[in-house]
Amino acid sequence: MDSYLELVRHRIEDRSANVLLNVEKFGEAQLRFTVRIFADCLDEDTRKRLLGNYSEYLTESEIRDFVKGFLPTYTDYAIAELEEKKRDGERFDPPWLTQEEYQEMAVREKWPLIAKNIKEVGLLQLRRELAKTGLLLRPYMLSDTGFNESALEFALYFDLQDRLDGLTKEELRSLAASVAPLVDQAVSKEAGEECEEILRRIRLLVAKAAGFTLDTQELIGRLMERYPREGPPGWKTRELGKTLETMSLKDLRLTAFVHLDLLTTEETRDTVSPFISRWPSFFEIPSKYLRELILAIAEKIPERALTFFFERYSGGRMVMTQGASFFVWKLMPEEEKIERLREDNARMDQAMMARHLARYLLSGTPEELLDAGRQISLLTDKSFPMNHGSILKTLGGEAGGDRLRALYDEVSILSLRMMSAPESERQDLYQAVRARIALAAGISPNKAEGGS
Numbered sequence: 001m002d003s004y005l006e007l008v009r010h011r012i013e014d015r016s017a018n019v020l021l022n023v024e025k026f027g028e029a030q031l032r033f034t035v036r037i038f039a040d041c042l043d044e045d046t047r048k049r050l051l052g053n054y055s056e057y058l059t060e061s062e063i064r065d066f067v068k069g070f071l072p073t074y075t076d077y078a079i080a081e082l083e084e085k086k087r088d089g090e091r092f093d094p095p096w097l098t099q100e101e102y103q104e105m106a107v108r109e110k111w112p113l114i115a116k117n118i119k120e121v122g123l124l125q126l127r128r129e130l131a132k133t134g135l136l137l138r139p140y141m142l143s144d145t146g147f148n149e150s151a152l153e154f155a156l157y158f159d160l161q162d163r164l165d166g167l168t169k170e171e172l173r174s175l176a177a178s179v180a181p182l183v184d185q186a187v188s189k190e191a192g193e194e195c196e197e198i199l200r201r202i203r204l205l206v207a208k209a210a211g212f213t214l215d216t217q218e219l220i221g222r223l224m225e226r227y228p229r230e231g232p233p234g235w236k237t238r239e240l241g242k243t244l245e246t247m248s249l250k251d252l253r254l255t256a257f258v259h260l261d262l263l264t265t266e267e268t269r270d271t272v273s274p275f276i277s278r279w280p281s282f283f284e285i286p287s288k289y290l291r292e293l294i295l296a297i298a299e300k301i302p303e304r305a306l307t308f309f310f311e312r313y314s315g316g317r318m319v320m321t322q323g324a325s326f327f328v329w330k331l332m333p334e335e336e337k338i339e340r341l342r343e344d345n346a347r348m349d350q351a352m353m354a355r356h357l358a359r360y361l362l363s364g365t366p367e368e369l370l371d372a373g374r375q376i377s378l379l380t381d382k383s384f385p386m387n388h389g390s391i392l393k394t395l396g397g398e399a400g401g402d403r404l405r406a407l408y409d410e411v412s413i414l415s416l417r418m419m420s421a422p423e424s425e426r427q428d429l430y431q432a433v434r435a436r437i438a439l440a441a442g443i444s445p446n447k448a449e450g451g452s
Helices: 004-025 028-039 044-051 060-085 099-104 107-116 123-133 147-153 155-164 169-189 193-209 235-244 249-260 265-276 287-300 308-315 326-331 334-346 350-361 366-370 372-380 383-395 397-420 423-441 445-449
Strands: none
Touching: 004 028, 004 060, 028 044, 028 060, 028 147, 044 060, 060 099, 099 123, 099 147, 107 123, 107 169, 123 147, 123 155, 123 169, 123 193, 155 193, 169 193, 235 287, 249 287, 249 372, 265 287, 308 334, 308 350, 308 366, 308 397, 334 397, 350 372, 350 383, 350 397, 350 423, 366 372, 366 423, 383 397, 383 423, 397 423
16 A cells, blocks of 8 residues: 555646646636645745746736646655655654645644644744635635635735734744634634634734734635736736737727727727728728727726726726725725725716716626626627617716716715625615616616626
């Protein structure tokens, strides 16, 4: 029978072979997640050496090529660490745990070991484990071995690690010593309100140590948000340029529609008209010039995206003005948030506001407004221009422009409060916002629902 060391070595090798066999099928987010999983099992020096200039802002093909070269080297590292840790036998206490073993163990299994051997746990590993406890949102996560990897889907995990790096060795170990008995208490309660309250205390303890005044539950952003949250200058245009080269004429036209949807009427006149005026119609523009048009728009508005008009309520991204960083926005008083939103709204024109309101009417949930694919699909939905036109006709124009702006400001405040409310309440609040838009625009519920 194979020894534990031999079994694990074979598993590591088989996993590597399986990933490399399927890597061509991975999408961009899955590729980034693959790197996150393995990078979470590297010590600091090896991490710098193996990751090098890797960035989550590389293009999909660049990340795929990186994974192909990175994974064999990582596999050698993981096997070497395994052999080093188990050379004197199968020991499963710190410091004899491998980083992969930490990643594979449930919270309820490893924290008693950490509590007994805090001084034997490496500081990087301690930061990782504490950051993960800061993401313990539900009792089942204490026993779920998949929790360690699922935590990697959130940029907050890396934010917590980075901020905990500012603690001294003594402060870090003291924090772990405070968290450990709370984990033990939560495990003993198994589930229910008492367990939920203990988990909240753990999150607040880790949040405070990381310099946050809110429960980490309030700071969680979107799944697989790139980290760091701000990319290098020009990364979007660079990535877009490479993607455009692979697109068919049909996809280029749809991409152009997406970018046109981000512009005000004046911006369209200034940036787009010189391109379109050279051909009898938009649909006769050749691929080469569609690429140039799309890149011209992207260079003019590099900080705009299709879902930002709604993302701003939960994350501080703005459409027309400079956004706030994610954490600054989360900690900002509501009055200041409303002021920032109104400043952003003031820079929009009637056509842009009407498009945003039409998207509310054709999106059944807040999640759909955050789904770029869903929002792109509306551009080919006949109900979208119909609702957009109805809103402009009823509320816009020279005589009624103030009514449209007043409604948009009202919707902005309602949306902000909706996204700040408990998740269980959001759908009802969202339906109320949609009903308010439909009533103000004189659009019946059936027309508001639209169709593909």
